[in-house]
Amino acid sequence: MKKLTVNEQEELFAQDCKLINLRYEYSGFTGTEKWAIITELSEEALWDKYPDVISRYTPFILLSMAQGEVISESHRNNDKYEKRSKRTIDVYGYEDDIFEQFHPKSIAPFIDPFDKAEEEQIEEEKEKLRQLELSKVRQALSMLQPVQRERLLK
Known part of the structure; x- marks a missing residue:
């Protein structure tokens, strides 16, 4: 089996794997690993197929595709929630009891x-x-x- 060039390894690696920069993704991350690699390949298979590429990301955490999908779904849901809240916020704050936050002088306190x-x-x-x-x-x-x-x- 012929040894692949670094460029070929990078192209194939990009097709087989997805990278996550843990320090960027999770603020406050204190682990020694900086990268998570999402793939169905085992660690040995990664080292066999992509030794030049993998050496850049060592030490790393190996995640399965199912785990990667959960992370992606979480990102999609967070993004969807942020966009929805930006679209539907009421500038006058009449809903969800936020009117009082924007207009505190309008509240008549209840006196028992x-x-x-x-x-x-x-x-x-x-x-x-x-x-x-x-x-x-x-x-x-x-x-x-x-x-x-x-x-x-x-």
Whole structure:
């Protein structure tokens, strides 16, 4: 069997295999492998058929065509979703409860009358306690000698 040139190996490799740059494809990838090769060939067959090409992509991860199809389908679905969301977004935001995000001043907050009455009652009780404490302080001040009261106030 005659040895193929590098150009011939590259052409045949492109027909048999698909390459994925893992660092580009998956941000935050920290593995030692930089490439994934999608093919039905085994690693030994790759080294036999395309030694000059494979040496450029070493170390690599070998994936089957089925795994490659899952990755491609995921990319197609993500692309489809992005295009659909760009086409269907409502600039005024009337759907999907995003109107409030674009127009926060248009929201009238719901005020529960029971909660409001309870808060008012709590505030009234706090004010009564404050008045009671003030009266106690005034009463204690009135019991002091004039010289003591003057020193305390100073």
